[in-house]
Amino acid sequence: MATPKRRKAAGTYQAHRERQRRRILDAASQLFDERGIDRVTMADITSESGVQASTIYQYFSSKDDIVWAIVGELMGERGNLAGAAMKDAPNALARITILLGLMAEDLSQNPEKVRFMAQFDAMYARNWPVERLLALESQIHPEPFQFFRKLIKDGIADGSLRPDLDPDLTMHAVMNAVIGAQRRLASLGSKVEAEYGRPIDQLLRESIRILLLGIRGDTAQARSSKRKSTAKSKTRKRSSS
Missing domain, CATH: 1.10.10.60 (Homeodomain-like)
Structure with missing residues (x-):
């Protein structure tokens, strides 16, 4: 001992x-x-x-191992932040809004980390197998794809998301769109601001706002569904009493 x-x-x-x-x-x-x-x-x-x-x-x-170690740290940090921030969100749309909002915060507060991930993307495409990234992702979140699928299914059920969304596709499309915009804006930085006359953070937040409008459910329909569900629950209680 x-x-x-x-x-x-x-x-x-x-x-x-x-x-x-x-x-x-x-x-x-x-x-x-x-x-x-x-x-x-x-x-x-x-x-x-x-x-x-x-x-x-x-x-x-090797240098490759250093690169992957940094990627693992960044993904782990962001996964923990997202999990904590989404914990008390009232519905699926709110959770998605928080998740994408954190990506916008990263662009404004940690642009060097986003630029690193943009460089990693280019090297990953050229040099490394997809299995290596999938193995790293599974260490950080055992079932990331199932998490995204459940998020969309929950949103359809609670009325905060459109009923015609594909649970197996929607979040992958949304995340790739936001990640692509985030990393491009971080890489180009002041050149984008000079070209469009707007801060890169503002450009990304507007992209996110438009994407969220595209997936959100009919709020009136959601309220109606909630009222119907409440009425059915009261009817069942009266019937059982």
């Missing part, structure tokens, strides 16, 4: 390793944003992080 002194030493060593790992990832993230992922080498990351090359290779076997 480990003594308190040994446990303390082990904890100190683990904390040291985590700090070193953090230095490597932070240095790589900065370089990727400044120069582009393709133009950064492991030697560059070694120099920027101040961690010896032999030590870096104890954590990551």
Whole structure:
């Protein structure tokens, strides 16, 4: 059985390793944003992080592994934020609105992270198999596709979403549309603002607003369905009494 002194030493060593790992990832993230992922080498990351090359290779076997580690962290952070924010939303449309709103906040508050994901998309398309991304997504959320499917089905049932939506397709289409716009706007930044005369955050929020209008249910119909459901419930209670 480990003594308190040994446990303390082990904890100190683990904390040291985590700090070193953090230095490597932070240095790589900065370089990727400044120069582009393709133009950064492991030697560059070694120099920027101040961690010896032999030590870096104890954590990551290649630059690709560093890229994927950053992707995993970003996806995990955003998944946790979305889960917490959507928890108390009153209906499916409200949950979707919150989810897309967080993506707009990311564009305005963390554009460098969105730019990184745009670069990752291009490299993923060229260099990596879809199975690697699916494996990473499953670690963060065991059944992301089922979550999206349930979200649309719940929205149809509660009246907040249109009844003709396809549960297996709608959220994938919406997410790809917003992700595509978000990452393009982050990559082009001030050039888009100069071209259109509007902040990139405002452009994305308007895109999201229009998409939400396209999927929302008839609010009058939703209220009518709720009234009918309430009336049926009261009738059943009177019948059973």
